[in-house]
Structure formats: C-alpha cells, structure tokens
Amino acid sequence: MTVHIGAQPGQIAETVLMPGDPLRAEWAANTFLDNPVCVNRVRGMLGFTGTWQGHPVTIHGSGMGMPSLSIYANELIREYGAKTLIRIGSAGAMQDKVKLRDVILAMTASSLSTPSVGIFRELNFAPCADFELLNAAVASAKAMGAIYHVGGIYSADVFYDERPDLNEIMTRHGILGVEMEAAELYNLAARHGVRALAVLTVSDHLLRHEALPSEDRQSSFGDMVQIALEAAFAG
Template sequence: MSIHIGAEKGDIAETVLLTGDPLRARFIAQSMLENVTCYTQVRNMLGFTGYYKGNPVSVQGTGMGQSSLAIYAHELIHSYGVKKLIRVGTCGALMPNIKLGEIIIAQGASTDSNTNRLLFRGLDFAPLADFNMLMQAFQTAKQKGINVRVGNIFSTDFFYFKDDPERWKIWTAHKILCADMETSMLYTLAAGANIQALSILTVSDNIITGAFGTSEDREKPILDIVDIALACL
C-alpha cells in the first residue's frame, strides 16, 4: 500500500492509463472497460481497474502538472510494479494549422521545468517515448482511419504565463507541436525505471490562434485516444 494511492497489491494492472482529471479516469473506465472496480479514492484522485478484451487495465487520475504526476507515477512503478504507463490527456497546439480535436503522439518532450536538471545535476536529459509503443499506437491509428501527428512536444510548469508574449516563438521555431504539463516527467521516470511510457494527447485549444473547445467537445477525441492506447496492451 502506498501513501497517495493506498491500493492493495494486486489491485492495479501492469498497464495503467493516466489522466490528469480523476473524473475523466472514471469516464474512461466506465466507457471502455468491463467489470470495473474502484481501487482508490484517496484525495479524490480516483483509480479504477477493469478489463479490455479480457486483459486487465487500470486508469489512474494524476492531477495537473509534472510534480503531481510524479507522485502517482512513482508509486505505480515502485509500489505496484506497473510496466506500462500511457498518458491520455489534452494539450494546447503550438502550430496555427493544428485544429481542435486533432491527436498528437509525443515522440519526445522538452520542458521548462527544473526537475530534470535537479535529477541530472545541471545537465539536460532528452526524455523520449517507448519506441515500440509509439509505433503500435501510430499503426493502430492508421488502421482505424484516425489521423495523428507524431513529434516533439513541450511540457510546461506554467498554465497561465502572460508576462512574456514572445514565450512560444522559440518553441514554434523548433517545430514543437503542442504544450502539456506532464509528459516530460512521465518519460523521464519511465526511463529511469526501465518501463514503457507513451503520451497520446488531443488538442483542446490552440495557444497561437486562441481557439478553444468546451469540455463536451473533448469527450469524443478522448475516447479515440484511449482506443489507440488500449491497442498497446
């Protein structure tokens, strides 16, 4: 049993879908899995285990931001022996031609967070997705006729950052597709623990153009990315 999850050994599957919003974790579990049980409600950060085509799968809320995700990912890996972590979440597009609802698979994740430099003693670490999972997800999307983009993304510690209007120019100039708040930490922790990790994101807003969708607009793309993620079992 861990501090923040509090589940018993065996309650959590070796493959876990991660989502920032605990209510989205419940939505995913109820929509996509069978024989679902809730294994944690600690701090209302819900976690569920069910079955997809006979395979056990868990869905865990992590909260927003890299520090919050790090707590749950660490406990899932080191307390419960999880082998695959797949983030299914939202992002803000950083290219004006990327539309709302598009799906982005993060090949790598740059960051403005100091956490990696603390871990690597002032040096820069380039966190990457697991290649086999990335290829599985990409091929599954193509087979299902779902258009996806694959590339580098940017994980930021700031959701609201209005003091520097030039902030995004350096990232767009280097072909960064979108911004989220968790993927860089997920890939770093997975690399250190020698497990597989992937981040599949749907575009909920475009930071450059100012376009954004409602919470209802996000539900269909979320189920699409979960469908892709479950193929990585």
C-alpha cells in the same frame, strides 16, 4: 497501499493509463473497460482497474502538473509494479497544421524544468517515448482513420503562461503542442526501465485562440483512449 494510493496489492495492473483529471479516469474506465472497479479514492484521485479485451488495465488520475504526476507514477512503478504507463490528456496546439480534436503522439517532451532536475543537475537529459509504444500508436491511429501528428511537445510548469517569446521559439522549432505532465513521465520511465507514451487530444489552439467547449471535450477524447489501449497491447 501507499501514501497517495489506497489500492491493495494486486489491484493495480501492469498497464496504466493516466489522465490528469480523475473524473476523466472514471469516464474512460466505464466507457472502455469491462467490469471496472474503483481501487483508489485517496484525496479524490480516482483509479479503476478492469479489463480490455481480456487484458488487465488500470486507469488512474495523475493530477495537474509534473509534481503531481511524479508522485503517482513513482508509486505506481515502484510499489505496484506498473510496466507500461500511457498519459492520456489534452494539449494546446502550437502549429497551424494541428487542428482541434487532432491527436498528438509525443515522441519527445521538452521542458524548462521537471521534478527530476535535482537528479540531472547540469545535464540536459532528452526524455522520449518508448519506440514500440509510439510505433504501435501510429499504426492504431492510422487504422482507425484518426487525424494524428507525431513529434515533439512541450511540458510546461505553468498553465497561465506569460512567455509569448518562448511560445514563438517552440513553434519555430516544430513543437506540436503544450501540456503539463509528459516530460516527467518520460524521465521516470527511463529511470525505472519501463515503457511510457503520451497520447494527447488537442483541446485548444495557441495560435488561433480556439478552444473546444467543455461539453465537447469528453466526447472528443475517445480516439485517444482507443489508441492508447491498442498500443499497449500491440503484438
């Protein structure tokens, strides 16, 4: 057990999918895993472990924002031995070619700041996805006929953004979408020598001011979870 995760030793799989919303973790576990068991309820941050096609998998919430994700990812890696961590979450599109319900596979994650800034100090470290996971996710998305995009994303510190100038710069430089967690996940994966990827579903569009209704969001996220699971166990 840790301060934030109440799972016993052996109850967390080496492969962990991390949605921000703990209720989305519950939905994904019940939808995709065989015999899921709740292994964490501390502070309402739900985690479930079961199997997918015979492979042990944990699906554990990360909360909103990089500081929250950093807590759970650190404990999952350092105390429970997680080796593959895949963020499954939503993103806001920043390019015309990216549509609602499309899937973004994040190759890199830009940010203004992350919890790791204290370690990097003056260094502008470039966090990126694990290539094998990314390559496998592309193959999975292609095979299932999902509409997907591969490229850079932006991990923001705030949800209610008041920097339209920054958004314009991101769009100009080809950033596919914005979310709030992946950059720190990629930092931690690099630091601890584990694999990480962010597979994101577009729920909002910053340029068109469009958004999926709340009742449609959950039903639109199935492709993202399937891609993440297939990528984790490819080969």
